[in-house]
Amino acid sequence: MAKKRALMLSPKDNVASVMEEVLSGDDVVAQGGIETLLLRAVDKIPFGFKVATVDIRQGDPVIKYGEVIGRASNNIQKGTLVHIHNIEGARGRGDLQKNR
Amino acid sequence: MEFRGYPRADGSVGIRNYVLVIPGGLVASKICEFVPGTKTVMSTKEGVGFTSRDRETIARTLFGLGLNPNVYSVIVQGGSPKAGYPELRTERLAQEIAKSGKRVEVVDAVKEGGTLEAIQKGIKIARELVFEASKVRRQPFSLGKLSLGVKCGHSDPTSGMVGNPVVGYLFDRVVEAGGIAMFGETTEIIGAEHILAKRAVNRQVGQEILARVNCIEKRALSTGEDIRTMNPVPDNIAAGISTIEEKSLGAIYKAGHLPIEGVLDFAERPKKSGLYFVDSWMGIPSIFPGFAASGAQLNLFQHGGGAGAPNNHILDPSPAVVSPMLWTSANPITYAQTKGSLDFYSGTVIEGKETLEQAGERLVNLVLEIASGTLTRGETINYSEPIEIYTIDPIF
Numbered sequence: 001m002a003k004k005r006a007l008m009l010s011p012k013d014n015v016a017s018v019m020e021e022v023l024s025g026d027d028v029v030a031q032g033g034i035e036t037l038l039l040r041a042v043d044k045i046p047f048g049f050k051v052a053t054v055d056i057r058q059g060d061p062v063i064k065y066g067e068v069i070g071r072a073s074n075n076i077q078k079g080t081l082v083h084i085h086n087i088e089g090a091r092g093r094g095d096l097q098k099n100r
Numbered sequence: 101m102e103f104r105g106y107p108r109a110d111g112s113v114g115i116r117n118y119v120l121v122i123p124g125g126l127v128a129s130k131i132c133e134f135v136p137g138t139k140t141v142m143s144t145k146e147g148v149g150f151t152s153r154d155r156e157t158i159a160r161t162l163f164g165l166g167l168n169p170n171v172y173s174v175i176v177q178g179g180s181p182k183a184g185y186p187e188l189r190t191e192r193l194a195q196e197i198a199k200s201g202k203r204v205e206v207v208d209a210v211k212e213g214g215t216l217e218a219i220q221k222g223i224k225i226a227r228e229l230v231f232e233a234s235k236v237r238r239q240p241f242s243l244g245k246l247s248l249g250v251k252c253g254h255s256d257p258t259s260g261m262v263g264n265p266v267v268g269y270l271f272d273r274v275v276e277a278g279g280i281a282m283f284g285e286t287t288e289i290i291g292a293e294h295i296l297a298k299r300a301v302n303r304q305v306g307q308e309i310l311a312r313v314n315c316i317e318k319r320a321l322s323t324g325e326d327i328r329t330m331n332p333v334p335d336n337i338a339a340g341i342s343t344i345e346e347k348s349l350g351a352i353y354k355a356g357h358l359p360i361e362g363v364l365d366f367a368e369r370p371k372k373s374g375l376y377f378v379d380s381w382m383g384i385p386s387i388f389p390g391f392a393a394s395g396a397q398l399n400l401f402q403h404g405g406g407a408g409a410p411n412n413h414i415l416d417p418s419p420a421v422v423s424p425m426l427w428t429s430a431n432p433i434t435y436a437q438t439k440g441s442l443d444f445y446s447g448t449v450i451e452g453k454e455t456l457e458q459a460g461e462r463l464v465n466l467v468l469e470i471a472s473g474t475l476t477r478g479e480t481i482n483y484s485e486p487i488e489i490y491t492i493d494p495i496f
Contacts, residue, residue, distance in 0.1 A: 009261065017257050017340075019450060047433075048257030048406055049340040062342075065260065067292070069346035082342070084328070089343030091290045092320040092327030 004041070006051055008032035010066030015050040015082050017064075022051065028079075043081040050082040062087045101277065101464070103471035104238035105169075105245065105397075109201025112169035113245040115397045115471040117236060118422050119229040121175045121222065122162045122193065124486075127207070127215060128177055131222040137230035141165055141389065141421045142486040147188050154491035155187040159196075160367040161489050162188075164393025166197035166204070167369070169247075170422045172233035173203040175225055177218060179210050203229070238473065243464070244278030244373070246471060249391025249399045249420070250354050251285060251382065253413075255332075256339030256406025256431060258450060260350020262459075263402045263430035266446040268356035269460025270400075270467060275358050275375050282364070282391055283355045284380035286316045287331050291345030292352045296377065301359045308363040312379045331382075339406030354402055366490040367393035386488040388419035398470060400426045403442070405434030414441045417476070418484035424476040428463065441477045443470075 006016035006028050016030035016037075022045040030037040030053050037053050045051050050064065056076040061068040070087040080086070106114035121128040121140045128140040141162070147155045166174040174197050178190030186192065190206055198204045205225045209218035250267055252259050271281040289296060293313040300306035320327045328337075332347045341347050361374030367390050370376050378394065380387050388399050399420045405411060413419075414427050428444040429435055435445045444466055448454040454462075470476055 007261065017261060046340065048261075048431075050257075050342070064346060065349040067295070067345070067349050069291070069349060070343040083340065084337060084342050087342050089291075089326075089328055089345055092287075092317055092331075092344055094321045094324045095326040097321050097324060 003027045003029045006030040008053065009064060012066040013063050014052065014054050014056055015062060015064050016053050017048055017050055018045045019047070021045070021047050039079045042077060042079040045081045052076045052078050052080045052082050054078050101243040101468065102240045103243070103246070103468040104473065105241050105471060106172070106236050107239055108169050112395070113241045113397070114169040114172070116170040116422065116424065117172050117233050118170055119173050119175065119226055119233055120166055120171045120422060121177060121226065122166060123177070127209065127218050127222060130219045131175065131226050134223045135226040135230055137233060138226050139422050142484070143489055144486060145489045145491060147185055149496045150491060151493040152187065154493050155185050157366055157491055158489050159187040159193065161389060161393045163193050163196035164367045164369060164395070165389065165421055166193070166202070167200050168392050168395060168422045169397050171202070172236065173205070173229045175205050175207055175222055175229070177207040177209070177222060179208065205229070242277060243274055243468065246274055246467070247280035247282070247395045247397055248274055249282045249388065249394070249396035250402060251283075251384070251387050252351050252354055252402040252404070253382070253384065254404045254407065254411055255336050255341060255347055255350065256404030257341065258406065258430040258447065259402060259404040260353055261430070262446050262449045262456065263404065263428060264350060264353035265456055266430065266449070266459045266463055267354040267400055267402050267428060269457065270463045271354070271356035271375065272358055273460070273464050275356070275373070278373050280370055280373050280376065280395065281356070282376045282378050282394060282396060284378035284387055284390070285351065285382040286312055286379050287320070287344070288351045288382060289313055289348050290317055291343070292348035296352060296355070296360060299360050301361055305360060305362055309360070309377060312363060335407040335409060339404060364394060366390045369394055381490050383488055384413050384419050385485060386490050388423075388425070389421050389487040390490060392420040392423040396420070396423055398426060398467065399423050400428060403427055403429040403434060403438075405429060405431050405437065408433065410437065414438055415478065415481055416483055416485055417478035417481055419487065421487065424470060425478045426467070426470060426476050427478070443477050
């Protein structure tokens with residue numbers, strides 16, 4: 001089966017955006033990094049959503065556009081869908097304020 | 101790189117040629133219903149019980165729209181000059197606009213002997229003004245005579261990847277040519293402000309960008325809520341954007357690559373050409389009239405749309421009141437869904453059919469055509485909504 005396309009927006013990124021819908025088990029070619037990466041998707045990843053290009057440990061920064069977009073809230077395995085279920089933002093978090 | 105526009109006395113160039121009636125309300129609406137070529141602005145914020153700072157913002161929005169190059173002349177309608185807040189007095193609004201050399205006519209309901217009489221007088225004057233406006237001829241001007249505003253909305257992963265960078269290409273071209281380009285949405289640079297601050301022309305402007313973001317973030321923290329439950333909006337999350345940082349980092353691509361000349365308040369007019377950040381809220385009825393009051397002759401909405409919900413706003417030509425709306429998108433699904441309403445599609449870059457620069461150049465050419473008189477898709481619809489002036493203080 002043809003490999004699915006994904007794009008890393010900076011070589012520093014640890015996620016890639018998929019350019020077409022990816023199904024669990026699909027092979028994905030991620031370009032835009034230091035080198036072209038080959039991944040096996042372990043989730044369904046809708047068009048434009050992010051896939052982990054490496055294993056990301058809980059608490060580690062998630063990087064897109066070469067910048068921190070949040071932190072992993074679980075351990076994220078390479079090939080996994082990366083979204084609100086496994087990363088959180090660090091900014092504007094009124095819910096984390098102690099003394100309101 | 102030229103377009104054909106209407107020369108104005110203050111050296112600016114209109115891409116449309118309207119007669120504006122302000123403030124909005126019964127008198128203005130009836131005048132506009134009766135006379136084609138007129139525009140008015142509906143706002144529920146009349147300034148009553150507002151602080152002086154917010155009253156000034158309301159006034160700046162009103163006379164700013166009057167000063168917009170797309171406006172040929174203005175009717176200011178109002179009551180007795182002895183009543184009302186100083187910032188919003190009829191005479192003051194008229195004087196601020198008249199500084200540009202535009203013809204400004206005042207219709208005073210007290211002097212006319214009543215509201216219905218004021219409507220009658222206003223219609224007579226408006227007919228004369230649109231007739232006079234029709235005699236102005238378009239002339240060639242450079243791209244650098246344009247002032248643009250942009251907002252990205254219903255953002256999805258295609259926005260940061262292609263849609264916004266293509267608009268950024270246009271912004272670079274307009275600013276390089278000596279024009280003005282404005283972007284805003286302060287919440288939506290949280291997490292990307294350090295990049296913008298580095299692009300400021302000097303340290304002071306950089307500090308100002310950081311200060312504006314800090315102010316908004318403090319306000320978000322004071323709510324006790326996770327900002328993700330407010331912004332990114334559910335639509336963004338459904339389309340694959342996970343955090344406000346991710347949204348912001350994609351959003352700033354619409355500002356191109358050039359230095360940031362300054363930070364503007366809502367509806368503030370830039371003093372010279374360049375790229376500006378406007379401290380503003382993202383709402384369509386708010387940010388666009390703000391850009392128009394800051395002088396933008398044309399506004400862009402860079403549409404993501406990945407969540408799949410139809411966006412009725414694409415059918416509303418009115419948010420910027422006197423400035424047309426140009427809608428762009430890089431999402432192939434959105435393109436299919438909005439055919440006939442979308443002005444520009446850059447998903448060709450995602451499909452590998454065009455480079456970002458080629459799409460950007462195509463957008464520059466479209467902007468020149470629209471600036472010369474070609475209608476935006478929205479302008480083929482007769483509809484308008486009230487605006488939301490961005491005020492800050494509590495009301496009393």
